[in-house]
Amino acid sequence: MTPRQATRARRLWALVRKESLQILRDPSAFLIAGVLPLLLLLIFGFGVSLDLKEVRIAVVVERMTPEAASLLDSYRDSRFFRVRVARHRAEVEDELVAGRLSGIVVIPDDFSARLARGARAPIQVLVDGSDPNTAGLAQGYINGVWQNWLLQETASRSALVSRPVAGPRITIEPRSWFNPSLDSRDSLLPGAVAINLTLIGTLLTALVVAREWERGTMEALLATPASRGEILLGKIIPYFALGMLAMAVSTASAVWAFGVPFRGSIAALVAVSSAFLGTMLTLGLLISTKARNQFVACQAALIVGFLPAFELSGFIFEIGSMPAPIQLLTRILPPRYFVSSLQTIFLAGDVPSVLVPNGLILCAFASVLFAMLVRSTPTRLE
Template structure:
């Protein structure tokens, strides 16, 4: 054969008997499992990587305010000013430090020693004693808008409660309408219960695309793909032989993450295991289909791995609603998120953990993820030709 020509295997013959077809498929699956067992990186990707990422996301990322550091500048020194400062000092949200002047407060804020300053004016007690409004000022660090909002809201709540107890009835009239807030599905308002299911979505997207983006690329680089092409196995057998082992690994990682979410992070699980299994299966097929398509189209492991990270991990992290609210994104990005299976899986996971089985949410998500999985795996089958093409 001349150099630069294409060597093409003979066309696939008719399908072998069913029992022989199944034996060939099982042999391919066993071969792939043996390679997985011999490869130490498989243990890292399937076991160590999910737990490491879950611990990092679960403990390292939080939307809770925590203890806010507040400087208190009491220019009054009166009994009511001291009472108000004491309420701030004993609140569960603030750690207060007294300063002698506004210059000291400004210096502490510049040095990030405090995140806000409560200023009680010098005539605070006198104004209240005369039946007038006492002047207070809360200065917050606007460099961190979320923290600033927490300080503002907590301060308003504390000052309102203090007025009801410390001031005479004539000065602190009860409001005609009171608002009592309740948190459904997350009564403790812990951000871990919101973030951990989203973190599982990101982890499973990374594992699904990263594991399979290297499958065929590794065979091409090792030179073993030619041997597989020379065998009488069909394209469907070759596809299933690669898909089934990595699907099992992905589902094992999913079970590991779900168990860690319930035991380590105490995220309630209010849905059913059957629904979780169904959702995870459909999503994993779409993620594996994406990775296999990358592996079929790109024959280098490094390029395939980069493509898997870029097309799977980053969109799942940024556009799935894991941390950033989709409704606050520009309309163009909101439309783009509708094409990502991670968005639907993230919504389903949060629902099944915190709310329960809500099939009005699950059904359209399953339909989209199922259609996407069928499309991706169909493209993989189409591009998985048993042919050797020489390239420059």
């Protein structure tokens, strides 16, 4: 190492040390980087679920026959439903209108007679369509219980007679890869890790340079022999280490506390997280450099960083169901590629066809933003 390089290394180390001490003395840094990630994991682990459980439905049995009782027991035994039994639909229609029930299943009076003749024996399903998502899921679960019962009834009738009873010729045997239990928590918690890194990367660093300008210490930094690159790296490196530590804590909590599977490698996780964190740290510094005010920088970081990561990354809302212009917009948002990579690493493992393109795109984002940041950082007082 030449004397000039050694001098630059000492300057960079001094800037990193100065920024690290500032982080240690700032309670908000520990709140955002330590408490907030764990709080988000607890919320998405225990409080948020996209699965329907114990849906309140009514089963109207107009005539209690053995077949109708068997179907009723199928709904009672399902973990998805909390069943109320009625004899007439008029008894429970008002509760559906009031929102106290999510659906009504009507087993008609001639249900058993139709089955005995080998004719079609339809049941009526009424759902509350005021919430389309819940209505669709409830209707799907109700139909699933009905189809399973029909298959079991056909099999039991075939066992009682010498010849097979006519039944469905085509059956569906679904298999869910990567998430066999279809537990939404297994896909939400990897996305929550992305939200945590977005907050740390944009919100914390957005306050850094703005705080320097407000306190008047930026003039002292500009008066030092340190170059723009050294000043920026001195601010990025401590927050990068803090973000990677928060990522490790979030990942460990998701795997060990909530039982989320982790089928990929730590190396892939670290590589993709580094590329994304570098992108968001650079974006946060760019915002703070332009704003020069902590309040404005904070608001801009939430709008540019947090909201797109929460709503347009595929974390909760499926990108494929969004309008075409919004889908195009998501292609220029780094969280989209990071959420996809995390879900792949956690649930599917190291899939190069997904991780390599996403990692390269994140590196490209980081390079472009860092070039913009260097050009936007002043070298002298205005």
